[in-house]
Amino acid sequence: MITTMAGKQHFSKTTHTPLPKIDSELEQYAGENVQALLKKHAGSGPSETLQNAYQEYIDLLRSYKELSEKHKKEAASLLNTQIRGTITLSDKTIADYKTRTNSSIVKLMKNDKEDSKAIQELHTLISAHLKLKQVKGESKAKEDRPNFSRVRSREDGLRGASNPPKSDTAMETDDKSEKKKELPLPQSLTTSVLQGRPMAHLPMIEYQQLVRRLESQQRDIEEMTTRLSRFASNQVTQGNPNIADLSDKNRPTKIGEKFGELYDNEWSEAYEAFKEKMEIVNDEDEPKVIEQLLRVVHSAQMFCADVSNDQLNQLKKNLKQPILEVSFTSSGGKQRETKSVPEDKGLETSAEKYAKNFRKECALRCIPAVIQLYKSTQGQHFSWARSPHADAIHKYVDRCIELIWLMSVQDPPMYLVSAEKGDKVRTDLFTYYGSKGKVVESTVWPAVLLHSNGPIISKGYIIPMAK
Incomplete structure (x- = not known):
């Protein structure tokens, strides 16, 4: 069963x-x-x-x-x-x-x-x-x-009515007219693009x-269009800061925008962290906190400028050395002969051009090392560097180094401007922080220029003197 x-x-x-x-x-x-x-x-x-x-x-x-x-x-x-x-x-x-x-x-x-x-x-x-x-x-x-x-698509993806009803006159004309002959099929539509068959x-x-x-x-x-555009942009923008390379995601205008976002976001969080760390309660002591935050920007600017210049010199040296000292190693690998050639101005110019391009192309790879190097060499001058709990401050410092480093590797380098106490307020470079005035008391946030004495990219903030 x-x-x-x-x-x-x-x-x-x-x-x-x-x-x-x-x-x-x-x-x-x-x-x-x-x-x-x-x-x-x-x-x-x-x-x-x-x-x-x-x-x-x-x-x-x-x-x-x-x-x-x-x-x-x-x-x-x-x-x-x-x-x-x-x-x-x-x-x-x-x-x-x-x-x-x-x-x-x-x-x-x-x-x-x-x-x-x-x-x-x-x-x-x-x-x-x-x-x-x-x-x-x-x-x-x-x-x-x-x-x-x-053709004539609506939002729902359906095709709309393409042929409206004919008028009575048009219908009568169609009835009286002779039937139109069919047009022959164009030769371009009778053959396959792949094999030339029907x-x-x-x-x-x-x-x-x-x-x-x-x-x-x-x-x-x-x-290929992107590559050609990048090549053409390199030829035109080389050493010319007034012409932007639109294929560059880290071009000066974009860096200026990110620097402004840094002030809106990380700066505000670090400001609160500094107030708590310095035990500041009264608003009168607020400039002390702002001074600490601006001090980080100034030290980062000098540090990144020194590192980028040293890196550029090393790249130029390594590019010129194989050209100035042409060498050959024998098949046995025991004897190496070297012949030197004189250096000229053209070689120096070419080496600097390619070194700047290479430094800029690889700038993002260097950022983690630049941040660590800054903290290990400059952090001893700041009390926050020895505080493991001030995460907001460290985040602010890291972002400052990242953006200022990208400013330093531009050709020519971007420039940060801070107003000195007693200077006349320049409204073309700065926005008021709080009340208005005609004379500068202190700088809150620097302005960003395309290059030294160049056009403005991003405005800064200043505190004017009380009237």
């Missing part, structure tokens, strides 16, 4: 109707996305929906094949429309397509992002099927389905390869 039941259970699992097979003659018209969707669901076992989906897919491929082989003009026109460019479908458009398209294949789709390409491929097959019906005269009216073209015979898989190749070529073009 147990054996019989087991046999029945085994028999019930193997009596499913086999899934329809795609004929070899249709394989060349089958795309990879819909096939991948069907195969994924076939792994979990046959079902009625899957059976219908396979049958629907085969019917659509047959329509596509018939349209391509017997109605070349219509097929070429349809393919030319598809090849203009693949557009990204929005989630709303995909959901709308699933709702309004009565398709067994669509019922298998679960994930919108994964099924986007399958929907585009299915849309092409359905369009070919409807085009074939129109050609045969079986369907004159356009099916109500989502359209993915860029475009109507271009299979779906070859179309997808063509799209991928076009996308790859487009990426290559964009990359």
Whole structure:
């Protein structure tokens, strides 16, 4: 009895109707996305929906094949429309397509992002099927389905009405006029870009390869355009601070913006930390806190200028040395001969040019080392450097070093300006911190110039003397 039941259970699992097979003659018209969707669901076992989906897919491929082989003009026109460019479908458009398209294949789709390409491929097959019906005269009216073209698109992704109703006069004119002759298909649309054969015979898989190749070529073009733009910018902006290299993410204007953000964010947090550390309660002692914060900026400015100059000299020396001392090592590696050449001004100029470019390109890599070097050599002059609990202060110091270092490696270096006590207030460089006045009491935050005596990049803040 147990054996019989087991046999029945085994028999019930193997009596499913086999899934329809795609004929070899249709394989060349089958795309990879819909096939991948069907195969994924076939792994979990046959079902009625899957059976219908396979049958629907085969019917659509047959329509596509018939349209391509017997109605070349219509097929070429349809393919030319598809090849203009693949557009990204929005989630709303995909959901709308699933709702309004009565398709067994669509019922298998679960994930919108994964099924986007399958929907585009299915849309092409359905369009070919409807085009074939129109050609045969079986369907004159356009099916109500989502359209993915860029022309007259609405926010919901559906195509709006492109042909308004004709007036009575226009209809009478059409009835009286002779039927217009069909224009011949242009030669540019009758051949494949890939192999020069009739475009109507271009299979779906070859179309997808063509799209991928076009996308790859487009990426290559964009990359080469960026590289050419960077090269041209280097030629024009070399030593000219008034022309910005827009491909540089750390160009002076961007650094100036970040320096202003430093004052708005890290400066305010460090200000509160200093007040707590210095046990300041009265507002009258506020300038003492501001003085400590500004002192960090001034020391960082001098430190970064010294380090960047020393780094530039080392780079120039290492660039010139192999040129000035040409050497050769024998095959045995035991004897090395060196011949020296005289140095000239042209070599010095070239070495400085390439050294500055290399220093600037690699400036971000140096930032962690510059910060550690600053704290180990300059921190002894600051009480906050010995306080492990002042995280906000250390964060402020690190950010100061980072941005001032990037200012120092520019060509020419950017410049920080602070007003001295008793100076006349320059409203073109500074903004008032608190009340207004005509004479400077102290500087709260320095102004940033493109270079020494150059144009203003970011304004600073000053405290004026009381009237």
